[in-house]
Structures are given as structure tokens and as C-alpha cells.
Amino acid sequence: MAHPLVPVPTPETQPYWDGVAAGELRLPRCRACATAYFPPTPVCPHCTSRDIEWFTASGDATLYSYVIHQRPSKLWNVDGPMSVALVALAEGPMVLSTVVGCEQTPEALVLDMPLRASFIPFESVSVLAFEPAPDRAGVAR
Amino acid sequence: MMRPGDIAIVGAAESPEIGTVPNVSSTGLALDGAVNALEDAGLTAKDIDGITTGYFPVADISRQLGIFPKWCDNTVVGGCSWMFQLRNAAAAISAGYCSTVLITYGESGRSTRHLTNTGDFGAKGGLGQQFDLLYGAGRPAAMFCLPVVRYMRDFGLTEEQLASVPVAQRKWAARNPRASRREPLTVDDVLASPMIAWPMRRDMCCLVSDAGGAIVVTSADRAKDFPKPPVYLLGSGGGLEAGLASPAGGRDPLWPEFIRTSGRAAFEAAGITHADVDHLMIYDAFAHNPIFGLEGLGFVGRGEAGAFIAEGNTEPGGSLPMNTSGGGMSYAHTGAYGMLCMLESIRQVRGEAAAQVDGVDIAVAHGWGGFWSACSTLVFGKDRP
């Protein structure tokens, strides 16, 4: 049996996880109010419409806030501290994730730094992570 | 319509021992708290016609106490669930659904948590399980503290000010024999303690304890018939925000609306202003919680709470005594601290606290649940308006 921390999709969230497996960040967007939102649910949290479509997000994001956890779960297979981050997607929603591909230090993890989505293994599945996108530095949030 | 002081707390107690209590399960601690609270009220199980609990089925607890209630509540919104349950009990008594409610809580957070508690991980397929818990691995320091770094940048909160929160509370704990940590603590000590989740160090995080507690609530018209002086419920408020384990579901992680919603409702119901408050409890799972609470409840302006605490205003002798048991960081923190939080308010209004503040006529308790998912504000008074 999978570890209880390994995400288990529901019919409503399956398109998101299919996207992750394909290396894409797919989000729901409400056709009634044109708002993209997260997490994926069958009802728009902004206007309660059920008229929802899925689209592939840019993956562009910025670092909103974070902690650097000193003892992350063994399931991550990382040696040493690991960031746990609130990430603001370019399309609007905020997601909980981790920033990889840089030192896990306050000096390297600069608030509002540009990020891009990437996907990393978590036990038996892939999950959403972010890495620095210095080529987008200077782009306004 | 319920008026301020229509409902009174007539029994209140903790389990005989708290802190490290091996060989007692969570339900065992809840039963110990319940029996002590009944004794405190001079009542027996036969006098109780309403009951609440959380983290285990309410029928399990009522059956073990020999209580067959006509009203019950099993609200679970995280650590402040028992504060919500008090509010619900007040409404139920006012509506005539029952007359005397026992609110019970027990949690073996330290010793035997695996035995009778519900699971630590969200239900499979739940949104928290799919999108939140894997990153923090269910560890509160990696979830609850997410907004702190941005708050520090935006408002200039320093690590020293953050460290001053447990330091101020330790001064209260030093006066409380039941507090788990009573030895003197300095800002330098806190900043030298091990890093848990940057910027949060061990001494900025709550203890992991075992405890039980309970209160007995009834109509204020009967409140003078009990052995202890009644503590009146003057007002209450509550709110939900993120709805997920993480702040990602909230509207503004640095300025959560639900704190203001809850606080306003409680203060307006009680007909009080901030200047009327003699004593304050703000649920401190982590050092930033009292900072967010002081600002969200309106005791200080935005960005001012760190300096307010560092300058000594919440310490013994300060203008706003806060977390006088020692709080979750020095007294005890089981996992769900809401019951212990409001029990200290009740002891202070009764005048029987270990670190008693002089002249507590009005006390406010504010709790959190599910990280930033839920909060509750309660106003207690010594006199019925």
C-alpha cells in the first residue's frame, strides 16, 4: 500500500494529475467568470459556476513566502533542508510547493524571485515543484 | 436572541496531570478532564443533557461517562474546535435544546497519540492529502509558519522580536508549577536553539504534550447555584478561511480576514472595546501566532505586534497580560490547544490562576484550527451585564 502522503487523485482532480504525468501544469478555469483557480475542484470558488474548462498554464510564477524545513520527509529523497513554499502562479492562484535547483538558504530563496514549474519524483508519483527562472528576472508580478 | 452573559461556565478543570502522562490514552485524558469538571461544578453525569467533543466520536465519550444526552456536537475544525463547541453549546442552551452541556477534550499528543486519536494525515483523495501534506509532510512548522518570512520583510519584524514572544510567555510560566518549561529564557537562548523550519527555531515552536480538560456550561439564571463563581460568556465569534491544510487556500495569508470577522463578532456581541480587556489568550502553536492575533483582533496596528511584545507589554506587569499560563510554548501543547487556551481565561476570571493577574473582569481567548483554516474568539466576564 502506498504511503499515506502519496497523493491519491479523485475523478475531479484526475486531469491535473494527468497533466503532471505529462510534464504540464494544467489548471481549471471558470468559463462563467474567466478565473483560473487552484486546487482543482468541480465548482468555481469565485462564482459557484460548474462550467469549468482545463487549460495548460504557463508554469511562470513567483516566490510568495516559504520556510526551509530542516528535516523533510524521507520520501523526498533529499539530503538536508528543503524549502516548503507558497508560490504565486502568473495566472493568479497560489499553490503550495517546493523550490528546487538552488541552495536551500535564505540568501538563495529571495521573495518574489521568478520561478518556473518543474516536476519531481515523490515516491511512486511525480509532483509539482518550481525552479528559479533567472531569465525572467525583472518581469513584474 | 442571546444576550451577553446569558450563558455561564460553572465547571472547569484539566486532567490531574498534564505534560508527560504515559499510560493514559487521549480518550482517557478526556474522561479525566470530564470527571474533574463535573466535580468542580458539583454535578454528576445525570445532570448533563448535552455533550460535545472532537477527534473521537462524541457517542464514545458520552457512553463511557454514562451520559445519555439529548443534544450533542462533534464539530472538528482543528485546535480551536472546543471553542466553537462552547459557542454552539451556548446557542443550544439558549434555544432550549438542552440545559447543561459538558465540553470534553483529551489528547495524548506526546505519549500514546497512535491509540485513540483520529489520523494525522488527511483522508485519501482529500484536497489537503493531494496538494498540501506531501510538501510539509504533515509537520506543523512547515505549514503554519509559511507566511512568516514575507511578514518579516513587509513589516520589518526581526528574528529578535519573534524570539521575544516565547521569552515573554516564559516569564508567566515561571510562576506556574504546572507549566512544562519554567526555567528562565532569553532572546539569545531562543536564537541559539536548533532551527526547525527557517526562520522558526525550536523555542519558537510549541511543546508536544499530553492533557485533558473539560468545562460545564449552563444558563446564567442557574449559575449562582454552583460551588465556584460563574464565568459568563459575554460574546463569541468564529470564522473559516483557507479550508485546506495550507494558507494557499486563503485570501491574504498575511492579513487573514477571518481573524477580523471572528474578533468583531465577539467584541460586538459582548459590547466591549479593546480597552475593556484585562487579560488575553492567543493560541500560540508558533511564535508568530500571537503577532497575527494581536493585529487581526485590533489590539495593535498592522506591523506593530512584534515591537509591542518585545517591549514587554504582554509580560507580568505589562499593560496587556497575554498567555499567562505560559502558553503552548511553555505550559503545554497537545496538538489541539483550544481547550487549554480557554481554561486559562476561565481560571483568570475566577481568580484562581497560578500566575493570577489582578482584577480580571473581562478576558478574551482567541484560537486557531487547521493552521489558518478556522479561528474562534470568546469573551468571558466576571459579572453578568
Ligand SMILES: [Zn+2]
Ligand atoms: Zn467563476
